[in-house]
Amino acid sequence: MVIYFYTRVFCVYVKATTLGYAKFVKPAFDDFVHPSKKYADVIIPRGGDNHVAIDLIVQHIHTKLGQHDLCKIYPNVYVIQSTFQIRGMHTLIRDKEISKHDFVFYSDRLIRLVVEHGLGHLPFTEKQIVTPTASLYTGVDFCKKLCGVSIVRSGESMENALRACCKGIKIGKILIHRDGDNGKQLIYEKLPKDISERHVLLLDPVLATGNSANQAIELLIQKGVPESHIIFLNLISAPEGIHCVSKRFPSLKIVTSEIDVALNEEFRVIPGLGEFGDRYFGTDD
Amino acid sequence: MDSVFELTTKMKQNFAVHSKMPPKQPFVIGVAGGTASGKTTVCNMIISQLHDQRVVLVNQDSFYHSLKDEQLRNVHEYNFDHPDAFNTELLLSCMERLKQGHAVSIPHYDFKTHKSTEGARQIKPSDVFILEGILVLHDCRVRELMNMKIFVDTDSDMRLARRIQRDTVERGRDIQNVLDQYARFVKPSFEEFILPSKKHADIIIPRGGDNDVAIDLIVQHILTKLGQHDLCKIYSNVFVIFSTFQLRGMHTLIRDAKTKKHDFVFYADRLIRLVVEHGLGHLPFTEKQVITPTGSVYTGVVFCKRLCGVSIIRSGESMENALRACCKGIKIGKILIHGEGINGRQISQAAMCYCLTPILASGNSAVKAISLLLSKGVPESNIIFLNLIAAPQGIHAVCKKFPKLKIVTSEIDASLDEHDRVLPGMGEFGDRYFGTEYNYNTTLKSQSSSQSISFGTPK
Incomplete structure (x- = not known):
């Protein structure tokens, strides 16, 4: 997409002329900048003050970039809406240079x-419900039968x-x-007794190969938790892990x-953390 | 018991407030541009891509004043590209009523007889209105109704070429006649009224209907806005x-x-x-x-x-x-x-x-x-x-x-x-x-x- 900011270029031009560069800038504008306008897909008049247009372009880019390809393949994969703060x-x-304290705070x-x-x-x-202003508010009551399960x-x-x-x-x-080359082995589990009646939030900050996640989910399903009642929470996921988990447990x-981006040959997430x-x-030392 | 009674009366009052809430705000888009610049093509592309939504196109041409008999005799002397040729008051009142969620009937203008038939087309309240016409960005009151203002900017030679094509082939007019009208009214009016209205546009679409990227951009934007609260629109x-x-x-x-x-x-x-x-x-x-x-x-x-x-x-x-x-x-x-x-x-x-x-x-x-x-x-x-x-x-x-x-x-x-x-x-x-x-x-x-x-x- 080519966007032509009409005013911004024009402003540069005006500013330059007042400084006495008319000889160079104006011909340059006429010869190069202005004709290039015809290649633009949209022209934004009034530059940065044009909120409607800026909003429009931002929306467009969001939708175009918007979802990761994997979210299109697996409808049950959700990436939280990214802001610059995130x-x-x-x-x-x-x-790798960050102090431990900051690492914990931002994590x-x-x-x-x-x-x-x-x-x-x-x-x-x-x-x-009735609010203190005596109005009726139609809201929701969320599910209370919950539990968390963390992967140690x-x-x-x-x-x-x-x-x-x-x-x-x-x-x-x-x-x-990890048990040598034979894959993963379950060593210990301690789960609430009535886990089969609960919605489970499975916690693991990094999803790499997905092998240990699969093992953990397998165990939860054995304990009677329906697959659709499990929500797996991650901070960072590798595409390999998502493929591995979502293919096996689509709901x-x-x-x-x-x-x-990917995993390296040591099965570590790249760029990862x-x-x-x-x-x-x-x-760590 | 008094407090219970008080509470119920208050609740009733507050319900009344809620039922008086204004209807959902429609999203109004204005599409302006010179004659044969591709406005209609742009609008049609927007409408076809917004197939899931209720979109209504309102054409400024429908609001042409009927010609009087005397003007009809000298129809070649009449400037159809002047802001005064349109019944802007009627256009305003119609759009205002549509924004308030009422159905309106708009006139139909016949280009052959140059007469306007009142109440020919019934328009129902809708999610999106597109107001299309050469001079929709001219009047500030009309502009204020719009959430997004688009100007379709096509090269004047291209526009004249299309205009000749359209008027001679589709409308069976004489080429000399078309060129005369262009030089006497269309071009001066474009320079005096239409082109200056471009500065009010939020976005300018170069190349009109051929510009898929711009259309896609606008459609995405409308879809996002429709999903939002009215105030975010x-x-x-x-x-x-x-x-x-x-x-x-x-x-x-x-x-x-x-x-x-x-x-x-x-x-x-x-x-x-x-x-x-x-x-x-x-x-x-x-x-x-x-x-x-x-x-x-x-x-x-x-x-x-x-x-x-x-x-x-x-x-x-x-x-x-x-x-x-x-x-x-x-x-x-x-x-x-x-x-x-x-x-x-x-x-x-x-x-x-x-x-x-x-x-x-x-x-x-x-x-x-x-x-x-x-x-x-x-x-x-x-x-x-x-x-x-x-x-x-x-x-x-x-x-x-x-x-x-x-x-x-x-x-x-x-x-x-x-x-x-x-x-x-x-x-x-x-x-x-x-x-x-x-x-x-x-x-x-x-x-x-x-x-x-x-x-x-x-x-």
């Missing part, structure tokens, strides 16, 4: 946003944000260990804040 | 945070008169945090590349760090915690808008200023607070106004006066009652949040008009 926080936590803020977004996918029932160790970093949003929520744990929802658990809990 | 600087059922559930809890203080604070805090996070998303930024621990390059952004918050006392203070939780050590100033005032201090030259108040009702105190910030030298475009609940009246008041600031809110409510309280609203936010006693009837009386402002902001 991208800024990602820039901070991915930077926590991002996790909180992912958790809030994830909670938005819970079912609801309609409810009418890095998943535990997301527990705080979940607790901050849902007071007294039950949180179960699953520990999966499970994945909520993530960014989808990264390194070993999340070590950086969050301060056990 | 009018003001492009109003942002309502993306609504989920969780959000609506939290709203249901904080609005409920029976919710306990503890729960009220908890859910209000969660909502405020989301509004603050959304508001921070509007900060300016610069690109930055970092190296991740895996040794890869991540292209991200750094956001502006020179921030400050300004809370409007008392209820605005409830939003300070969330702002502090997101921005460590942020400077927060205070504004008190009420009876007695103290002298103000100097404001910092922060790059971005967050103005905090959970409820935007009539907008009076908001306008005062913003005026104060402006008088302290904060540029209007650097103010972001954060709300939990906003009334349409407040949004109108603030956005009309300060078109460059941004409003971020989590829900836009129905209306205000006669005491300028938001309906359905959530009552007196400050009292409920800080747990101070409140009585609906007495708080109404104590809400006197705000007079002066006190001020204390970071240096």
